[in-house]
Amino acid sequence: MLPNWFNKWNRENPKDVFGPGILVGALGGAVFVAIMIVAWGQPYATDSLQTGPRGTGMSVPEFKAELAIPDPDIAELIEDEPYIPEAGDALAKDIYENVQVLGDVTEDNFNRVMAAMTRWVAPEEGCAYCHGDGDVETYGEDTLYTKVVARRMIQMTQNINENWDGHVNANKEVGVTCMTCHRGQNVPSDIWFKVTPVNASTAGWSSNQNRVTPLSQYSSLPSDALEKYLVDGEVIGVHSLESRSDEDITDPDVAGIQNAERTYALMNYVSNSLGVNCVFCHNTRAFYDPEQVTPQWGTESLGIGMVQEMNTEYLIPLGDTYPENRLGPLHGDAPKAACKTCHKGYQQPLQGTNVIQYWPELATTGTPVYE
Template identity: 45%
Template sequence: MIGFRLALLLLLVPIAIALNVFGFVVYKAMNPPKTQSEQHGYRGTGMVLLQEPKAKAAALAENTIPGSVPYAGDEGEKAGTVYENVKVLGDVNVGEFTRLMVSMTKWVAADQGCAACHNTANFADDSLYTKVVARRMLQMVQHINSDWTKHVGETGVTCFTCHRGKLVPPHVWFSDPGPAQAGGSAQMPAGKNHPSTAAGGSALPFDPFTPFLEQEGEIRVASKTALQTGNPQSIKQAQWTYALMMNFSKSLGVNCNFCHNTRSFYSWSDSPPQRVTAWHGIRMVRELNGNYLNPLRDKLPANRLGPAAGDAPKVYCATCHNGVNKPLLGVNMVKDFPELKTKPPQHSDAR
């Protein structure tokens, strides 16, 4: 009797699961998510941006800016003559220097306060790794705002653009070698066939960032001809690119046609101007990862390094954009902080 009940239970459980899954699929099919469409190309070309109202509202809520302390002006003694060990902002007057420090606390360490980066018994002390990193990040912000205007324009960035009040930005990435796998002919090529959060849960390569946003991998794979003539890129390389493009789409909350023309994805002359902006953004991210973030690896404690490769946290599109096509919805915070638009000191001791 017990055996019969057990057999019946084993039979009914998968049936119940199957019915639940079927019901969920039917419910989703009968109640598709509501979307809003915004046409930004010729009719009939598919140049339409689709957005879910709930997702749009959530993105708007996550991209509000904090209040700003009024500008303190450019008069008065310089911070470098009043305080010790000021290597980046020494030419900023004391009032504005203090205002920026207060703002940075709100932008980066809303919960921890000044002690997140400073030894409060001796503010000149460099023993905390967070202070060394913050100094380098200040230089990075100045570099972006002064040398990468082809991507950030006059809007620029501040610490808050990425950090959103947190000591570590909510969106960073680490190199991902993936799960252990068999060797030889049984090996899974190109990191595929595993659910990839980077590529929207698909089985596309799960780490498209290392080859494209740290190394200088070739992103463009679309051929101008039906055959391979003149286009040496392989299908595997195309899959890496598609994984990266899916992440771009999610990071900016847009469709592919935000940067590409559906009539001809490869054509630059037919593409919207956003494609050129994105081209510069890709190169900016590579340069930031290579020159500013990777070199900080030796300054960071083990708990701040990547769990698999032990690398430093790096940036990608989501770090700044956070789900919208213009970070912080295009609000210009930099105009209130002119010291963040100057070129950073080039001498090595500023690090």
């Protein structure tokens, strides 16, 4: 029953039967794996997004299996057509008390937006999360901090959609709503607080790095990059490429070695936030040259400016409004946003789904446009 070569080999080597058995098993296993790959597909097959000239390595590879899986939060999006206002419709500010935003929206659309915000931010607590457990007559009171914060967040959302169109609608209409960050949670995931110094036994520059933290993306890079670049607005860049530069590194507009390390920390954070690599924005042959970047670099630059404004104009000023349990554990600072707060690991939040189309009330600081 066995092949002649095997019988001959077995006679000449009567004590060693493992060699051919292993060989036959390995060959059989390889054939089985090949059959499974042909039948079920390559589980680690990749697709590449080309971001530059061929042959330069400028591509962003992604697993096809992951590309085929939609962001699970997309299923939670609300599709609710707005009511087209008609002459004589009552406005929210004329019906309810203390309506400081969305007051010029009709009552029906106002209630529609409020119901959506409840599902986006507090699906379990309901209206009571911002208005308390009292009667409807008490909804105009600003007793709870959550209502004060929510009002400011509506203004921030309107500002983003109206004034940062180049970032949130770079390729097509996408926009942002409360759902973009909150995803059904009271507090969005991937917010951040100050964590430096991370080395209590050192001072100065050494106290900012060489400790694994979420802000350093679990690397030895500095942990204060988000603070310096997305709040303080310091220069993002690497040190001079000349070996003996006469640049004054004490000048805040000149990048030194420390700025270079922080820049690497920020870029590492951005890459992980969007699920991409460096060449998504930069040219591999000249990372330092702003004239050889990809179009995505411009979109990202607008995003950095947008986040700086979000933090300094909207989020940080709310520090005195929050209770202690909502503030940072080390410095008592207000929660802040960054790229991952919205993107959650995708190139576009919610994989580029148009989230603003049903919510014109959140698309502008002025009068909503209903189509």
